[in-house]
Amino acid sequence: MNHWIIAPVVLPAVVAPFIIMVIRFHLDLQRIFSLATTVALCAISLMLMSQAAGGTVQVYELGDWPAPFGIVLVLDRLSALMIVLTSLLALAVNLYAIGSGWDARGRHFHALFQFQLMGVLGAFLTGDAFNLFVFFEVLLIASYGLMIHGGGKRRLQAGVQYVVYNLLGSTLFLFALGTLYAVTGTLNMADLAVRVAELPAEETALLRVGAVLLLLVFAIKAAVLPLHFWLPASYANAPLPVAALFAIMTKVGAYAILRMYTLVFGPDVSVTQGLVGDWLLPAALLTLAVGSIGVLGAREIGRLMAFAAIASMGTLLVAISLFNPQATAAAVYYIVHSTFAAALMFLIADLVMERRGGEIIAQRPMPQTGLIAALFFTGSIAVAGMPPLSGFLGKLLVMDAARDSDQVWLIWAVILISSLVTIVGLARAGSILFWESHDAAHVREPEPEPEPHEDEAEVEIAPKAPALPIVACFLLLGGLVALTVFAGPMMDYASATAAQLFAPVDYLDTVLRRTP
Amino acid sequence: MEILVSSAVGLLTACGVYLILRLRTFPVILGLSLLSYAVNVFLFATGRLALNAPPILNKYKEVAYTDPLPQALVLTAIVISFGMTAVIVMIALSSYLTAKDDRIDMTDEAGEDA
Numbered sequence: 001m002n003h004w005i006i007a008p009v010v011l012p013a014v015v016a017p018f019i020i021m022v023i024r025f026h027l028d029l030q031r032i033f034s035l036a037t038t039v040a041l042c043a044i045s046l047m048l049m050s051q052a053a054g055g056t057v058q059v060y061e062l063g064d065w066p067a068p069f070g071i072v073l074v075l076d077r078l079s080a081l082m083i084v085l086t087s088l089l090a091l092a093v094n095l096y097a098i099g100s101g102w103d104a105r106g107r108h109f110h111a112l113f114q115f116q117l118m119g120v121l122g123a124f125l126t127g128d129a130f131n132l133f134v135f136f137e138v139l140l141i142a143s144y145g146l147m148i149h150g151g152g153k154r155r156l157q158a159g160v161q162y163v164v165y166n167l168l169g170s171t172l173f174l175f176a177l178g179t180l181y182a183v184t185g186t187l188n189m190a191d192l193a194v195r196v197a198e199l200p201a202e203e204t205a206l207l208r209v210g211a212v213l214l215l216l217v218f219a220i221k222a223a224v225l226p227l228h229f230w231l232p233a234s235y236a237n238a239p240l241p242v243a244a245l246f247a248i249m250t251k252v253g254a255y256a257i258l259r260m261y262t263l264v265f266g267p268d269v270s271v272t273q274g275l276v277g278d279w280l281l282p283a284a285l286l287t288l289a290v291g292s293i294g295v296l297g298a299r300e301i302g303r304l305m306a307f308a309a310i311a312s313m314g315t316l317l318v319a320i321s322l323f324n325p326q327a328t329a330a331a332v333y334y335i336v337h338s339t340f341a342a343a344l345m346f347l348i349a350d351l352v353m354e355r356r357g358g359e360i361i362a363q364r365p366m367p368q369t370g371l372i373a374a375l376f377f378t379g380s381i382a383v384a385g386m387p388p389l390s391g392f393l394g395k396l397l398v399m400d401a402a403r404d405s406d407q408v409w410l411i412w413a414v415i416l417i418s419s420l421v422t423i424v425g426l427a428r429a430g431s432i433l434f435w436e437s438h439d440a441a442h443v444r445e446p447e448p449e450p451e452p453h454e455d456e457a458e459v460e461i462a463p464k465a466p467a468l469p470i471v472a473c474f475l476l477l478g479g480l481v482a483l484t485v486f487a488g489p490m491m492d493y494a495s496a497t498a499a500q501l502f503a504p505v506d507y508l509d510t511v512l513r514r515t516p
Numbered sequence: 517m518e519i520l521v522s523s524a525v526g527l528l529t530a531c532g533v534y535l536i537l538r539l540r541t542f543p544v545i546l547g548l549s550l551l552s553y554a555v556n557v558f559l560f561a562t563g564r565l566a567l568n569a570p571p572i573l574n575k576y577k578e579v580a581y582t583d584p585l586p587q588a589l590v591l592t593a594i595v596i597s598f599g600m601t602a603v604i605v606m607i608a609l610s611s612y613l614t615a616k617d618d619r620i621d622m623t624d625e626a627g628e629d630a
Contacts, residue, residue, distance in 0.1 A: 130589060137596050144603055148610075156611035157622050160541060163604045164620065167548050168536065170600070174555045174593055181586065182562040233622060 002051075005060040005075050007044050008083050008121040011037060016114035024108070031098050034110035038094050041087040041117065045080070052080035053493065055500065057510040059127065067127075067511045068191040074127035074511060077497040078332070082124040082255055085336055086248050089343055090117055092475045093245045096347050099468025100354065102241050105150040112149070115142035116245065123252050127511055129180065129187045132256065133173050136221075140166050143249065146242045147234060158237035165230040169220040176213035183207045190511035192264045193504065196271070204271040211265050211272045215279065218260070221253025223313050224280070225287040231310055232294065236302035240350035243302070244343040250313050251335055257320055258328065262501040267323065280321035281407070285414045288314025292418035295425035300358045301349045304429055308345055308383050311422055312338035315385075315415065319398045322405055328498035330397035333491060337390040337483055341382040344476040348375050351469060352433060360429050362436035368465055373434035375473055380426040382480050385419050390483040395419065397491070521561050528554035541608040541618045545601065552597035559590045 015037045023029040051058065052075050060073040094113065096102075103109035119139025126132050144166075148159040181187055183206045184195040199207060216227070223231040231250070235243040257276070265272040291311025298304035316338055319331035349358075355366035366372070378389070385391035395415060402411040483490060500506065508514065528550050535547025563583030571584035612618045 130592075134592065134596070137600070141599065141603060144607065148607060151610070151614070153611075153615045154622070156607065156614050160604070160608050160611050160620060161622065163600075163607055164536070164544055164548065167597075167600055167604065168551070170596075171548075171551045171555050174559060177589075178555070178559045178562040178586075181559075181589075185583075187585075 001060060001064075002058055002075075003060070004044060004048060005058060005073050005125065006062070008041055008048075008087070009073070009118055009125065011041060011044070012114040012118040012121070016111045016118065019111040019114065020108060027104055030110045031103065034113060035091075035094055035098065037114060038087065038091045038117075041121070042084075042091055045083040045087045045121075048075055049080040049084045051075070052077050053496075055496065055506075057500075057506045059510050066513055068186055068188045071131050072127040072188065072190075072511055073125045074189075074507065075125065076507060077493065077500050078255070078258065079124045081332065081336070081493070081497065082251070083121050085251075085339055086117065086120050086124065088479060089248055089339060089476075090245065092472045092479075093241055093343065093347075095475065096244070096350075096469050096472035097241045099466050099472060100241065100350065101466075102150070102239055102350075105239075108145065109149055112142045112145040113245070115139075116146060118142075120248055120252060124255060127189050129177055129189055129192065129260075133170070133177060136173065136252070137170060139249065139252070140170070143242075143246065146245070147238045149239050149242060155237045155239075158233045162230055162234040165220070169217055172213060172220070173217040176210050176217055179206055179210035179213060183210065188511070189259070189263055190508050193266070193508060194512070196264055196269055199271070201270070207271055208275075211275060212279075214260060215257070215275065218253045218256045219280075219283070222250050222257065222317060223253070223287070223310055224283045224317060225290060225314075226283065228287060228290070228310055232303055232306040235306035235309065235346075236300060240302060240305075240346050240353060243305070244346035244350075247309060247339050247342040247346065250309065251316075251339055254313070254316055254320060254331075254335060257317075258331070258501065261323075262328075263504050263507065266504065267502070277321055277323050280317060281411075284314050284317035284321050285411065286314075287311075287317060288414055288418045290314075292421040292425065295422050296428070298425070298429070299360055301352055301360055301429065301433070302346075302358055304360065304425070305342070305345045305349045308422065308426070309338075309342040311418060312342055312383065314418070315395060315398060318411060318415070319401060322401055324401070324404075325495070325498040325502050327398070327401035328501060329491065329494040330394070330401045332494040332497050333390075333397055333483075333487075334394040336490070337382070337394045337480065340476050340479045340483070341379065341391060344375075344379045344473060344480065345383055347469070347473050347476065348372065348379050351375070351473070356433075360432050362432055369434060371470065373430070375470075375477070376430050376434065378477060380423075380430060384423045384426055386423065388484065390480050390487065393484060393487050517565055517567070521557060521565060525554050525558045525561070528557070539619055539621065541612065541620050544620055545604055545608060548604070549597075549601055552593070552601070556590050556593055556597075559586055559593060562586050 019030050058075045062071045116139055119135050122135035123132055126135055144163050147162055148156055184192055186192055220227045261276045288311055291307050291314050294307030295304055298307055316331055316334050319327045319334055351372050356363050382389040382391045385395040399412055402408050532547045532551035535543045563586035566582040569580040569582040571582050571587055573581055
């Protein structure tokens with residue numbers, strides 16, 4: 001048994017309590033340990049990905065209990081890709097948080113950060129539906145702490161909303177799992193797949209209820225349209241580096257939809273046939289539309305990025321809801337792109353917010369405005385899906401996969417028009433933020449500051465901005481560029497992932513220890 | 517028995533949903549607790565209702581037993597919902613103390629009492 005599979009869960013789970021208990025008063029040590037853990041996670045997950053790339057499915061049985069009885073972790077191509085994505089994102093966000101000093105604005109940032117990573121990585125690796133619930137709770141409870149990190153009135157109020165919404169989601173998740181257990185008598189995903197396929201047609205009413213409830217839960221996590229209300233307020237009011245880390249949380253929902261509805265309620269299962277396609281496609285199109293309209297209407301930079309994130313989830317879910325191997329490969333590619341792009345935009349938003357406040361109005365120019373404007377411009381190209389960056393390739397792949405669908409014209413129209421609206425919205429925000437602020441006629445004078453003491457003014461004229469946040473931004477940008485340059489190998493991997501998802505025989509055989 | 521358990525789940529859920537739709541944090545937290553009770557009872561019933569049966573298999577003779585897995589699930593769910601309730605109480609309290617207002621919607625104008 002390959003013990004490295006559990007390392008991405010165990011390592012942060014050990015480091016986080018260590019940070020709380022032993023080095024809680026030493027910020028420098030916390031930073032070193034947190035960063036070292038994140039780097040180690042990157043190395044481990046890259047190694048696991050190189051093992052999974054060949055197409056073998058590996059299973060880790062906790063306590064050596066065989067599959068339907070014990071909890072299993074499963075490493076296949078999709079979960080390997082997701083843990084690599086998570087650890088790379090975590091590295092960039094951690095560098096940014098350290099560089100910008102966000103981690104010093106409240107207590108326990110690094111411990112919560114590690115717990116959050118543990119939850120996310122566990123959710124990607126687990127092969128058991130109830131264990132998925134537990135890891136969801138781990139990542140959520142850490143995210144509650146991170147969300148209100150630094151405090152403040154608006155942030156705490158938004159935090160209460162966020163917690164209430166997610167607790168409701170958790171309750172719904174438990175109802176769904178209970179229903180599934182009542183029908184099938186198991187919660188192991190592989191075992192569920194076998195039992196669901198064997199179930200006689202007249203006993204499937206409850207199963208359908210369970211499948212729909214489960215889809216609702218994952219839709220809440222993925223911020224699909226009627227259930228997206230938690231996202232803009234939470235992301236805009238959270239510390240923006242944390243919001244950048246949360247870019248992976250909506251992907252957990254998308255991942256869970258991909259996993260459950262290819263493995264358990266797969267395309268061959270007649271009971272739930274068309275469930276994902278019929279329900280998710282219109283919702284995803286609406287999500288895309290509302291996200292891009294929100295980008296156009298946002299008056300505050302955090303909200304702008306939150307709606308851009310919703311729009312990118314819309315595109316991703318369109319690809320998932322088409323529910324065939326080609327579209328799923330496009331979705332896998334787009335998951336990577338949209339995580340990096342959304343995180344990059346949140347970090348840039350934080351750079352802007354730290355220098356001139358979050359409102360999108362003309363003000364005096366800020367320090368480093370040229371560099372940040374260039375970053376914003378490049379990030380906008382990626383988010384809006386214009387050539388040459390990976391957003392363009394991702395959208396092209398999704399649209400290409402939609403060609404055989406019945407609603408191809410609707411899908412193409414919504415994707416293209418919403419891209420245009422997003423471009424207009426981002427261009428408007430960018431030109432107000434970076435250009436109009438130079439134009440003396442438009443500058444709205446900020447409130448007069450109290451006169452500084454003369455000796456103070458002499459000492460600190462312009463504090464030098466730290467370089468590390470910019471490095472973190474360029475790291476994410478480098479990820480996007482690499483995704484564009486190596487689009488060929490990446491697409492090969494994505495296609496292989498989709499093929500593995502739609503032929504889950506290997507997965508079932510390995511997990512249930514069946515000899516083929 | 518069945519009608520008692522199912523109506524209890526239904527009633528708890530209905531009250532919970534009603535309370536969650538209130539404007540202030542206190543009823544909302546109460547509603548969430550009621551919902552978590554409802555889901556606990558529901559989970560307990562997913563292993564079928566068996567009276568006076570131990571959750572252990574007996575290998576010496578044939579005796580009735582009840583499914584142990586839902587009990588383990590309920591235990592996990594209780595622990596998690598307990599922790600979550602503590603967290604939301606703390607966050608709601610600090611939000612109330614900072615904002616001097618315990619409304620759950622984020623409008624700035626003072627509304628009428630819920």
